[in-house]
Amino acid sequence: MIFNKIFHFVKGYVIIKVTSLYIERFLYTCASVGIKLFHIGKRNNNSVIMRIGIKDFFKVRSVCKKTRTHIRIVKKCGLPFFISKLKKRYFLILGFIAVICFMFTSSLFIWSIEIDGESKETAEQISLALEDAGLRIGAFKPLLPDGEQMKNIIMSNTDNLVWAWVNIKGTKAFVEYNEGIKPPKVVNRSIPCDIVAQRDGIIYKITEKNGEKRVLTGDTVMKGDVLIAGTLTSADSTLKTVHSIGEVLACTHHKKSREYKLSYDFATPTGKSKTFRTLKLFSKCFDLFFREKVDFKEYRVTETLNELKLGKNHYLGIGIYEQHYNEIEIVNIPIDYDTAIQKAQYELEEAIAKELLPGSVLVNKKTDHQKIDDNTVLVSVEMEFIENIGVQKKIVG
């Protein structure tokens, strides 16, 4: 059915009103002459509305004379009539051609560059390398070096890259890269140093590979105490400095406490929102609002960028950047005592975890809670870890 409609639209048709005493005769005569009629509507007294193709319409005159029928055009439909209407609108056609030309020429330039990766430093290095390669905002695409050349330029100008590639999708350049694993630093053993404690603790185990140990298992040490000394006294009372190497494991104690409310702040959207739109035209941005003013007391901001593209990947460099301010209302929901303790414990443990040295092992954990008033509870978390507290410190002088 839909194909029929499309076919008729492309070929063009005329909706006509036929008035005759013998409509059946008219219909049959048309059919016998080879005139195709369709959508013959309801009969209203002696008239019927029907559709006829453009070519067939010129043949119908002889049939009308023969069957004494009167025909009136109700509407002209289809592509040929649409095109003939457009032919008279020169400026519309000119505008359409200008828009197409503009879009075509603008898509020959690079309007944005996206570098995908974790390290900021590498991304900066890559952007400098891209500048050298000629890939910058406003660069003419046909003059850009090919993918392999671009890759070589990036790889030679950036440290520690395993692979890189530039994908150009329309007016957008996407840079993908993979970083290699950095090799460990070479220890310069000619520099004399001590191993000192970087935090308080009780020595659990000490293994010295070079240097002289100054503490024993079970000793209590403070931050800054020398654990393995790099200054050695030889048999003839002369001092000799060495590069101390060793591992000092100590039992460290961490404690955190905080007051918590027996309630939970929950943000619910009120439904009110404001949107500020910015037109992104190639590399420039134009605000589509006069003043960015938000009257909401509490709000959340979400940002979206809708870019115009042809097909799936051909970016045209035009887009709308939207900032949605959604008003929220903070609702205080009461929670039970156990839930509050659990939540507090989780938060305090996370805070302690941030202070830990790499490779720490948990030995002991203790949680205390004390109700201060009807709505407040004091929670404290104590944790003991085995940590490698030794750190090298250069011997001065």
Added chain:
Amino acid sequence: MKKTVREKLAEVTELPKDFVMNMPRITLLGNKEIEIDNYKGILEYNTDIIRLSANKKQIVITGDELVITGLELNTIFIGGNIFKIEFCKKYQKPLPSEIN
């Protein structure tokens, strides 16, 4: 029933009967659409009744909001709510009671 020569010929030659016997071929799509090939002419056209002439017979289609959706030399397409399809003798109108 006595078979006509054309019918016998169609059976012997195994050719389609509608072609050999010059009979109409009616295709129904539920009660919404009907396609009739090999019809001879339109005798009456109304929203309630469409009367077509076929070989030695008359096809009477009764229904509601009947519309001719397409009209070609040998084929007619009718849409609407079709209630009844009847074959009558040629040039004999059915009684109004028969229609309703």
